[in-house]
Amino acid sequence: WWLLWKQTCWCVFDMFHSVVPPLCPSARQLNNSSMVLSSSVQLVNGVELSKDNTGVTAKVSLSNFTTSVFFDGYTAQIRVQGPSGSSLQGLCGNSSRPLSGLRLSEHSSTSCETKYSDTSDSTINCTMVTERCNLLKKAPFSSCNIDPEPYIKACSDTLCRYPAVDGLPCQFLEAYTRACSLMSNTTLEGWRTVAECSSPDAFCQDQTCIDNEFCGETSGGETRCFCRSIFASPYREISALGTPTVCSQNSASLTLIGCLLAEKGFDYSALHLRDPTCTGQVDEKTHMVTFSFNSNSCGTQVMTNSTEIIYKNTIMAQNSSSDIITRQDQVHIDFSCIQTQPDLKTVAFRIRDSSVVQVITSGPWTYTLTMKAYTDASRTQAVDPSTDIQLNQKIWVELATDGLDANVVSLVTESCWATNQASPDGGLRYDLILNSCPNAADQTVTMQGNGQGTSNYFSFNMFQFSGSSGEIYLHCKLQLCVKQESSCIPVCSGARGRRSISSRYEAAF
Known part of the structure; x- marks a missing residue:
């Protein structure tokens, strides 16, 4: 029972020591199931459990001994009653030995051995504190025959x-008074008035905090879970409320830390994305709050510039902009993911090579861009090195993407041209697509589906450069167009002009 007492004391110490890992399980959990305790005694696995406004009591009888453990949120008091002259046996040890020497390694985490240093508060007047602790030497405490020195030292x-x-x-006066009542059946009348202590309500009795938290009082006298300094300091140093944005395929998520939100006075249940129906999901085991969106949900904003498409959303509070004034801190947390605009100008494509595949990487958000040549209009017969292509034979070239949301963006082929060298800027050049429209000077060129979805194709009659019998290289430049901003379909008529595809950029943090 000494070990149980020692662990409980560490748990009590942990209430105000913000860097010591917790060692005590929740008083309201049994085998990961919640329990509702009351003043009525419940028998659980041979242990009598009860709770009142002063704390929780557990009592068990083994052989000729009855052991009770009382915990008020600060201090655990263990009392063993049995026949006079009897000795206790079991998992006991000399209190001069360190706890690590008694703990069973097969049931203990190695992290419990980690020690942390903590700087004392230099603003505390230790002389005044000692005077208060020495109240245990004066009336009415002096009427108790229990040695007050261990309590004074701890205090x-x-x-x-x-x-x-x-x-x-x-806390320490309360513990001494209760010990006096249990051991000598002495009631210390009027000590609360002398010490200016309120009624003996249990502290943080109905709060369940996780390993990275401890329970404490707010400035308003309410109790809640606070972040431990050793856990929260890396986030506080960079003024962060959680982990970095996670981008995966076409979805994004941001996880905020519950105790850091509470520290700022934010109620996570009042937070949502741009769409008020998209709220955070709380993990009850970690007290983390995660907000998620994909490329076409929860009011996601889609913006473009010359190199990127940006998918952005914002965590905000309910009715954050409807009132003229507010007396609450406003929440406005932007998070975003990007997709890089494609650019195949540096990719050499020989007609006889059949296809080229380029993977566009935007952090974790990636998509695949493919360019293939075919000899039939249904685009089922791909050109390969053994295909015999004749001059003036019609060739179809398809440009397609995989991994983009067709409801949000479309693929626009801005230009395509052929060269007699692998370099897109070297040697002879012949334009097939100009300003997203077929070259008006070549009536064999046609374009289908440009700007309508995430793929398009064009066709032309095969040719060779005059005075050259070498290979032909095809190059294309493409752009992703955001459908929310404007029509992405080029207008090709008369001079084969093109409706401009507007783009804008807004910084996201």
Whole structure:
């Protein structure tokens, strides 16, 4: 039972020491299932459990001994009752030995051995703190026959280093008074008035905090889970509320840390994306809040510039812009993912090579761009190195993408040209597509589906450069067009002009 007491004391110490990992399980959990405790005793696996406004009590009887454990949110008190002269046996040890020497390694995490240093609060007046702790030497405490020195030492050691918050000034006096009542059946009347301590309500009794949190009081006297310094400091140093945006295929997600949101006074349940129906999903085990969107949901904004398509959304509070004034901190967190505009100007494509495939990488958001040549209008007979192509034979060239959302963007072929060298800028050049329309000077060139979806194709009659019998290289320049902004379909008539495809860029953070 000494080990149980030692672990519980660490748990109590953890209430105000923001860097010590927690060692105690939730008092309201059993085998990962929630329990509802009340003043009525419940028998669970031979253990009597009950709860009132002062704390939680567990009692178990083994052989001739009855052991009770009481925990009030600060201190655990363990009492063993049995026949006079009997000795205890079991997992016990000398209190002078460190806890690590008694802990069973097969049931303990190695992380429990990690020690952290913590700087004392230099603003604390230790002399005044010691005077308060020494109240245990005066009436009415002096009427108890229990040695107060261990309590005084624990009181002064703690309050000389840590702020007097979360009821700490009364914690050690409360523990001494209860020990006096249990051990000597002595009631210390009027001690709360002398020490200016309120009624003995259990601290943080109905709060369940995770490993990275501890329970404490807010400035308004309410209790909630606070972030541990060792966990939160990396985020605080960069003024972050969570982890970086995760981009995967056509979806994006941003995870915020619950205790950091609470620290800023934000209620996660009041937050949503641009579409108010898209709210955060809370992980009850980690208290993380995740917001997600894809390329065509939750009010996602799609913007373009010459090199990128940007998919952006914003986490905001309910009715964040409807009122003229507000007395709450406003939430406006932008997060985004991008897709890079394609550019095949540097890719050499020989007609006889059949196809070229280019993977466009935009961080985790990627898509594939393919250019293939065919000898039939249905585009089923691909050209390969063994295909015999005749002069003036019609060839179909298809440009297609995979991994783009056709409801949001379309593929526009801006220009295509042939050269007699692999370089797009070297040697002889002949234009097939100009300004997203067929070259008006070549009546064999036709274009289908340009700007309508995520693929298009064009055809032309095969040729060779005069005075040259070498190979022909085909090059194309393409652009992704955002359908939300304007019509992406080029207008090719008369002079075969083209309706401009507008683009704009808005920085996202």
